[in-house]
Amino acid sequence: MNGERGANKEALFVSGHRACHGCGLALAVRHILKATGPDVIVVTPTGCLETFSSPYGYSPWRVPWIHHLFENAPAVASGIAAALSAQKRNNVRVVVIGGDGSTFDIGFGALSGMLERGDDVLYICTDNGAYMNTGGQRSGATPTYSSTTTHPVGRKSMGKPQLKKDLPAIVADHGTPYVATASVAYLKDLRKKVEKAMTYHGPRYIQIDTPCPSGWGFSSELALEIGRLGVNCGLVPLFEMENGSLTRVRKIRKKLQVTEYLKAQSRFKHLLQEDGSEYLKELQEIADQNIAKYALITSS
Amino acid sequence: MLEQTMSNVKVVEGSEAVALAVKGCRPEVISAYPISPQTHIVEWLARMMANGEMDTEYVRVESEFSAASVISGSSAAGSRSYTASSSQGLLLMTEVLYCSAGMRLPFVITGVNRALSAPITIQIDHQDTISLRDSGVIQFYVESSQEVYDTHIAAFKIAEDPQILLPVMVCMDGWILTHSYERINFIEQEKIDSFLPPFRPANFLDVNNPKAWGSYSEENVLMEFKYSVQQAMQYGKKRITEIFAELARITGRDHGGLIEAYRTEDAEVILLAMGSVVGTIKEAVDELRSIGKKVGLVKIRCYRPFPHEDIWEAIKAAKVVAVMDANFSMGSEGALGMDLKSKLCGMRDTPLVFDFIAGLGGREINVKTVRRIVEKAEEMLNKGLPLSESYWVDLNPEILP
Numbered sequence: 001m002n003g004e005r006g007a008n009k010e011a012l013f014v015s016g017h018r019a020c021h022g023c024g025l026a027l028a029v030r031h032i033l034k035a036t037g038p039d040v041i042v043v044t045p046t047g048c049l050e051t052f053s054s055p056y057g058y059s060p061w062r063v064p065w066i067h068h069l070f071e072n073a074p075a076v077a078s079g080i081a082a083a084l085s086a087q088k089r090n091n092v093r094v095v096v097i098g099g100d101g102s103t104f105d106i107g108f109g110a111l112s113g114m115l116e117r118g119d120d121v122l123y124i125c126t127d128n129g130a131y132m133n134t135g136g137q138r139s140g141a142t143p144t145y146s147s148t149t150t151h152p153v154g155r156k157s158m159g160k161p162q163l164k165k166d167l168p169a170i171v172a173d174h175g176t177p178y179v180a181t182a183s184v185a186y187l188k189d190l191r192k193k194v195e196k197a198m199t200y201h202g203p204r205y206i207q208i209d210t211p212c213p214s215g216w217g218f219s220s221e222l223a224l225e226i227g228r229l230g231v232n233c234g235l236v237p238l239f240e241m242e243n244g245s246l247t248r249v250r251k252i253r254k255k256l257q258v259t260e261y262l263k264a265q266s267r268f269k270h271l272l273q274e275d276g277s278e279y280l281k282e283l284q285e286i287a288d289q290n291i292a293k294y295a296l297i298t299s300s
Numbered sequence: 301m302l303e304q305t306m307s308n309v310k311v312v313e314g315s316e317a318v319a320l321a322v323k324g325c326r327p328e329v330i331s332a333y334p335i336s337p338q339t340h341i342v343e344w345l346a347r348m349m350a351n352g353e354m355d356t357e358y359v360r361v362e363s364e365f366s367a368a369s370v371i372s373g374s375s376a377a378g379s380r381s382y383t384a385s386s387s388q389g390l391l392l393m394t395e396v397l398y399c400s401a402g403m404r405l406p407f408v409i410t411g412v413n414r415a416l417s418a419p420i421t422i423q424i425d426h427q428d429t430i431s432l433r434d435s436g437v438i439q440f441y442v443e444s445s446q447e448v449y450d451t452h453i454a455a456f457k458i459a460e461d462p463q464i465l466l467p468v469m470v471c472m473d474g475w476i477l478t479h480s481y482e483r484i485n486f487i488e489q490e491k492i493d494s495f496l497p498p499f500r501p502a503n504f505l506d507v508n509n510p511k512a513w514g515s516y517s518e519e520n521v522l523m524e525f526k527y528s529v530q531q532a533m534q535y536g537k538k539r540i541t542e543i544f545a546e547l548a549r550i551t552g553r554d555h556g557g558l559i560e561a562y563r564t565e566d567a568e569v570i571l572l573a574m575g576s577v578v579g580t581i582k583e584a585v586d587e588l589r590s591i592g593k594k595v596g597l598v599k600i601r602c603y604r605p606f607p608h609e610d611i612w613e614a615i616k617a618a619k620v621v622a623v624m625d626a627n628f629s630m631g632s633e634g635a636l637g638m639d640l641k642s643k644l645c646g647m648r649d650t651p652l653v654f655d656f657i658a659g660l661g662g663r664e665i666n667v668k669t670v671r672r673i674v675e676k677a678e679e680m681l682n683k684g685l686p687l688s689e690s691y692w693v694d695l696n697p698e699i700l701p
Binding site: 085110 | 366370374510515
């Protein structure tokens with residue numbers, strides 16, 4: 001490993017891990033830790049991040065890191081926070097970095113409990129919209145009409161018919177003081193949000209859109225470009241909610257049609273065939289509703 | 301005899317005895333879920349905290365799964381940690397317990413024994429904790445509330461031993477122990493403190509010494525990880541015996557080591573059992589001895605690691621061992637019976653082993669039941685009949701399909 005070279009010098013998540021080329025998640029983690037600084041304990045549930053960052057005997061983590069199970073990271077984090085409080089290690093904070101499968105689906109009960117109790121944990125969901133570590137199975141975070149291995153496109157299927165679970169809203173409704181969405185396409189914005197989250201005490205939630213070349217079906221050098229398309233078409237709204245109120249959004253300067261985003265990824269390619277037009281219309285409506293709901297475009 | 305003052309003797313509910321033992325051990329983090337089912341233990345602890353008698357972080361979670369997960373996290377962060385549960389709640393913890401044993405995270409759980417659904421019940425048997433026997437969790441079973449109090453204090457020291465570092469479960473029968481009142485001798489706080497110093501593990505989640513916990517393993521290391529838990533179990537047999545003896549010196553109460561052999565010298569028939577039923581069996585043994593029958597009892601105190609060496613010493617001269625299992629492995633037989641037979645298999649001149657399934661779902665076991673078990677064992681011994689299937693005691697054929 002070239003741990004001491006170049007960009008790695010100050011990094012708390014260094015090279016040598018086994019993420020795919022162009023992995024949005026690996027990039028997100030490095031910038032999350034840049035924003036938190038070194039005095040954090042990171043909890044990671046089972047998933048891509050756990051697998052590519054922890055082959056036994058090697059570790060890119062320069063902060064204490066723990067993986068326990070798939071569905072209990074929020075509770076493990078609560079236990080660590082309780083121990084830190086008991087030991088009066090007040091300078092150390094707890095951060096969960098977990099995928100959407102763990103967060104939206106199997107670990108949702110534990111997450112809800114952690115939020116309701118008000119435990120001092122920053123929960124970051126790196127959202128790539130499916131169970132990508134195992135080949136791309138449908139999760140509650142999978143976007144509408146995306147094709148996955150457990151809800152594939154076929155003669156009688158256009159992929160996932162349901163809406164993506166609106167987890168930021170559900171988290172905010174727990175009374176969570178800080179909720180934000182971010183994208184690896186806007187790293188400065190991402191770091192700012194993590195920094196702001198660190199100024200709060202109690203539970204905090206940040207959901208980061210992390211484009212996945214192998215799962216979404218795009219060339220690995222395009223991860224940030226795909227991320228930007230998602231944000232600028234309105235399907236990936238970036239906002240902050242503080243104490244229940246929407247306090248800031250990232251404005252869309254030049255609105256793109258959803259087709260610009262969808263056609264760049266093979267998980268949506270069926271929508272661009274002849275019989276896809278009504279489904280495309282639905283997705284455009286979802287994007288337009290987001291734009292209206294979060295006021296993503298400044299009307300002049 | 302140690303001197304006893306009135307102040308350290310009190311009649312309390314079994315659950316309160318556990319809570320007072322836990323309080324005496326000064327855990328830094330407790331987490332619990334109140335149902336599925338639970339006992340008064342976690343309510344007593346909550347009351348002590350509400351009254352300012354305890355300074356502990358108490359994480360009130362939304363499931364037993366999270367309760368076990370919270371104390372796994374707090375243990376990894378270097379805090380003495382505790383939870384209690386029972387029945388379905390213990391099953392819900394199963395995945396967490398396997399993982400925490402594999403990650404060598406020490407904590408203590410009270411496993412209050414109750415039967416498993418279906419049919420749903422609140423009655424007692426050992427199916428819940430027996431179902432966790434392969435997890436890497438050390439398991440003790442107790443006969444009385446005094447023993448449950450003392451065993452909890454030993455349990456933290458055993459779990460946190462640097463060469464053990466495993467979860468420890470103290471199993472106690474629901475209702476019979478948790479809800480009954482017993483005269484308990486409490487240990488003075490200074491004595492507990494000197495027996496059980498604060499938990500200061502060599503490794504914990506530390507920003508000054510960052511390490512990765514719970515890494516992904518492949519075929520080149522997984523077997524060694526698993527074997528190291530077995531090594532800890534093997535070492536544990538010796539260390540547990542030492543720690544029990546050390547505590548006995550402080551309290552003046554000796555409950556035995558890994559087992560307690562009761563009137564086994566010259567016994568031809570030996571009963572093997574664990575849990576609160578042992579008190580009833582002792583009474584039956586005394587009665588049978590008084591009419592000249594050579595009957596004895598081996599009480600298992602430590603079930604995992606399984607103390608087959610100690611059991612062998614106690615039973616090797618007997619003709620027959622009647623195992624009483626309050627659990628059953630569907631499609632096979634009772635767990636204790638299986639454990640004992642597997643260890644005797646291949647040895648020479650071993651006693652015959654008969655497995656009796658008794659007391660499932662709270663079915664009463666009294667002195668007469670025990671006498672019938674002894675008679676049945678003698679009958680089969682005299683007829684030279686092997687018993688290849690477990691014998692279900694007091695089964696009612698009239699309501700069977």
